[in-house]
Amino acid sequence: MFDLKGYGGLLLDGLWMTLAVGLSSMLLALLLGLLGSWAKLSRNPIAVWFADLYTTVVRGIPELILLLLVYFGIPTLIQDIAARFGHDITINLNPFMAGTLAIGFIYGAFSTEVFRGAFMSIAPGQLEAAKAMGMGRSLSFRRILLPQAMRFALPGLGNVWMVLIKATALVSIIQLDELMRKTKIAANATHEPFTFYFLASLLYLGLTIISMLVQSRAECWANRGVAER
Amino acid sequence: MKKNRLHILLFTLLLSFSGLLQAESIKIRMGTEGAYPPFNLIDKEGKLGGFDVEIGKALCEAMQADCEWVTSGWDGIIPALLAKKFDTIIASMSITEERKKQVAFTDKYYTTPVRFARPKGMPIEITDEGLKDKIVGVQSSTVAENFLRGRFGEIVEVKAYGTQDEANLDMLSGRVDLLLADSFVLGEFLNSKDGQSIEFVGPAFTDKKYLGDGIGIAVRKEDSALLEKLNAAIKQIREDGTYARINAKYFDFDVFGE
Amino acid sequence: MEFSVVWDNLPKLLQGAQLTLEITLLSLMIGLVIAVPVALMRRSKNPLLWMPAYGYILYFRGTPLLIQLFLIYYGSGQFRPELSDLGLWGLFREAYFCGVLALTLNTGAYTAEIFRGAIQAVPAGDVEAAKACGMGRILIFRRIILPKAIRLAWPMYGNEVVFLMQATSLVSVITLLDLTGIAGRIISKTFAVYEIYIMTALLYLAITYAIVFLFKRIEKRLNRHLA
Numbered sequence: 118m119f120d121l122k123g124y125g126g127l128l129l130d131g132l133w134m135t136l137a138v139g140l141s142s143m144l145l146a147l148l149l150g151l152l153g154s155w156a157k158l159s160r161n162p163i164a165v166w167f168a169d170l171y172t173t174v175v176r177g178i179p180e181l182i183l184l185l186l187v188y189f190g191i192p193t194l195i196q197d198i199a200a201r202f203g204h205d206i207t208i209n210l211n212p213f214m215a216g217t218l219a220i221g222f223i224y225g226a227f228s229t230e231v232f233r234g235a236f237m238s239i240a241p242g243q244l245e246a247a248k249a250m251g252m253g254r255s256l257s258f259r260r261i262l263l264p265q266a267m268r269f270a271l272p273g274l275g276n277v278w279m280v281l282i283k284a285t286a287l288v289s290i291i292q293l294d295e296l297m298r299k300t301k302i303a304a305n306a307t308h309e310p311f312t313f314y315f316l317a318s319l320l321y322l323g324l325t326i327i328s329m330l331v332q333s334r335a336e337c338w339a340n341r342g343v344a345e346r
Numbered sequence: 347m348k349k350n351r352l353h354i355l356l357f358t359l360l361l362s363f364s365g366l367l368q369a370e371s372i373k374i375r376m377g378t379e380g381a382y383p384p385f386n387l388i389d390k391e392g393k394l395g396g397f398d399v400e401i402g403k404a405l406c407e408a409m410q411a412d413c414e415w416v417t418s419g420w421d422g423i424i425p426a427l428l429a430k431k432f433d434t435i436i437a438s439m440s441i442t443e444e445r446k447k448q449v450a451f452t453d454k455y456y457t458t459p460v461r462f463a464r465p466k467g468m469p470i471e472i473t474d475e476g477l478k479d480k481i482v483g484v485q486s487s488t489v490a491e492n493f494l495r496g497r498f499g500e501i502v503e504v505k506a507y508g509t510q511d512e513a514n515l516d517m518l519s520g521r522v523d524l525l526l527a528d529s530f531v532l533g534e535f536l537n538s539k540d541g542q543s544i545e546f547v548g549p550a551f552t553d554k555k556y557l558g559d560g561i562g563i564a565v566r567k568e569d570s571a572l573l574e575k576l577n578a579a580i581k582q583i584r585e586d587g588t589y590a591r592i593n594a595k596y597f598d599f600d601v602f603g604e
Numbered sequence: 605m606e607f608s609v610v611w612d613n614l615p616k617l618l619q620g621a622q623l624t625l626e627i628t629l630l631s632l633m634i635g636l637v638i639a640v641p642v643a644l645m646r647r648s649k650n651p652l653l654w655m656p657a658y659g660y661i662l663y664f665r666g667t668p669l670l671i672q673l674f675l676i677y678y679g680s681g682q683f684r685p686e687l688s689d690l691g692l693w694g695l696f697r698e699a700y701f702c703g704v705l706a707l708t709l710n711t712g713a714y715t716a717e718i719f720r721g722a723i724q725a726v727p728a729g730d731v732e733a734a735k736a737c738g739m740g741r742i743l744i745f746r747r748i749i750l751p752k753a754i755r756l757a758w759p760m761y762g763n764e765v766v767f768l769m770q771a772t773s774l775v776s777v778i779t780l781l782d783l784t785g786i787a788g789r790i791i792s793k794t795f796a797v798y799e800i801y802i803m804t805a806l807l808y809l810a811i812t813y814a815i816v817f818l819f820k821r822i823e824k825r826l827n828r829h830l831a
Contacts, residue, residue, distance in 0.1 A: 189801070192430070193429045193798055283669075310515060312682070
């Protein structure tokens with residue numbers, strides 16, 4: 118169907134890089150999400166303030182600008198400040214790290230909200246019951262809170278993943294060799310932009326559809342033991 | 347007081363340690379764009395190549411340095427150098443006064459004029475009247491853009507692209523009436539299969555005010571030792587014939603200029 | 605930090621913000637016009653209606669907007685003769701048109717899905733009660749389903765508006781000089797990287813929360829009878 122003029126392998130390499138940067142960003146987003154939701158639900162006003170600031174700022178700024186800030190802005194800023202104090206430091210963020218940090222940081226804010234909702238939807242009576250049975254805090258978190266929260270959080274986290282994997286296309290702008298950038302190279306060299314951008318869009322669509330299938334399987338699994346309504 | 351002394355001790359320790367590391371061998375990260383054929387490009391296997399890259403590799407050999415190559419978008423290539431993503435820019439960058447405020451340049455390693463190109467047979471003349479209201483595609487933040495805006499900015503509509511390749515694509519689709527770019531880069535495009543419908547028009551411009559003093563390698567201003575090494579290496583490859591060999595691979599004339 | 609750079613270039617940035625707002629509004633309005641019929645088609649039982657609607661929604665929600673932009677802008681160039689024959693090349697020639705088209709198709713798909721969900725969430729009892737009162741199908745849709753669905757969809761639509769406004773920052777990659785595009789140009793001249801990006805981020809932040817505030821106000825009005 119497509120005449121790839123020898124650029125097929127390049128696109129496949131890009132697809133793997135997209136998956137790699139997507140998965141590592143998702144891992145970071147999950148960690149930040151757990152941390153953020155814990156801060157939001159804590160009684161410590163400073164933690165709450167920081168978590169609110171985090172989600173407010175991330176929601177208000179386009180991904181592209183945040184990415185450019187993380188890749189160019191922040192290292193230059195830190196180096197300038199260090200230079201003012203007479204230190205010469207190098208912050209060498211390669212595109213993979215900058216992309217992972219930026220995307221993970223952005224979607225950490227969205228997973229914070231997902232986890233917060235999930236923890237809040239667990240009836241407080243359950244924790245009280247666990248306490249009454251003599252469970253410690255960490256045990257009741259592991260046995261009671263987390264399994265149920267995961268069930269409530271799964272649909273939301275699935276959505277975060279599906280938006281995140283598409284957002285990795287932006288990392289091409291800071292020259293990470295992922296699918297979008299490889300596609301650009303092929304499109305510009307062959308002067309056949311439609312062929313390559315359309316093919317790449319189908320590859321992204323494939324990732325989305327596979328993710329949707331996995332998500333519905335995962336939800337079935339997480340809901341086992343819960344009666345159908 | 348005691349605490350302060352400890353700090354100083356630690357700091358000197360750190361300094362001497364980093365000094366030790368540097369003494370081992372020079373490691374240089376070479377920055378380029380990778381979207382500017384024939385000077386720098388990425389091939390089907392995803393490998394970097396082109397005149398700039400081969401010259402860069404020859405320079406590394408002459409300096410006996412251990413080089414690593416990093417690519418960057420053209421728009422962000424100077425900010426990336428300043429942010430220490432890499433140590434040199436060897437990407438067909440013209441030596442201009444404006445850029446000298448930010449970075450330091452080596453001596454030139456080649457010279458290039460800029461030229462216009464138009465679709466074959468399109469009656470556009472390169473005069474103030476002929477260019478009136480024409481849309482001209484250039485790569486943004488290049489000397490071609492500066493020259494176009496400075497010399498014809500009031501007359502034409504400037505359309506600036508992130509890469510030269512994208513400007514070329516829009517020439518083929520007819521979104522721009524003319525291209526203005528480095529004459530060698532345009533020549534490469536005109537020689538390609540799709541470029542057959544495009545032709546050069548008008549003179550080769552060498553206006554120093556906008557186009558600067560040839561093409562050099564940029565380094566951060568504080569890296570004067572690296573600058574000297576690079577200059578010595580350029581001289582060396584000019585003298586030992588390495589430059590001529592690479593030149594012959596890409597062009598059938600001396601690209602160095604006088 | 606050099607604040608004078610930011611100050612000197614603020615008028616230019618504001619000019620860029622104006623284009624950002626213009627593109628956002630235009631895409632939203634046309635997107636909404638597309639979304640309502642697509643949502644209704646998607647709910648239909650006729651495969652000739654729901655299948656195209658499903659495919660459209662899946663494609664535009666399942667692929668990155670950045671690719672959609674490149675596909676429409678650079679991709680259309682590959683079909684210039686065909687588009688010229690149809691008399692459409694004059695439109696596709698303009699980056700502005702391509703940008704708005706991509707954003708419109710994108711937001712149309714998301715909005716259709718929001719609207720479909722909202723119609724589905726209208727309680728069946730409401731519809732049955734209206735039927736029992738002797739209302740016709742069109743009247744039920746206009747008087748019962750639509751008002752309720754709009755109220756249900758409103759907060760989610762507010763999120764979509766915020767996402768779309770931020771997504772317009774991508775049109776800078778197809779040569780348009782929106783807020784992000786202008787910021788890039790200023791940086792390539794002044795090299796004041798973080799100063800300009802931080803100012804740009806603050807401007808986006810202000811626009812975002814202005815939209816959020818506006819939607820909250822209207823939401824209150826929509827639900828005032830429920831208080």
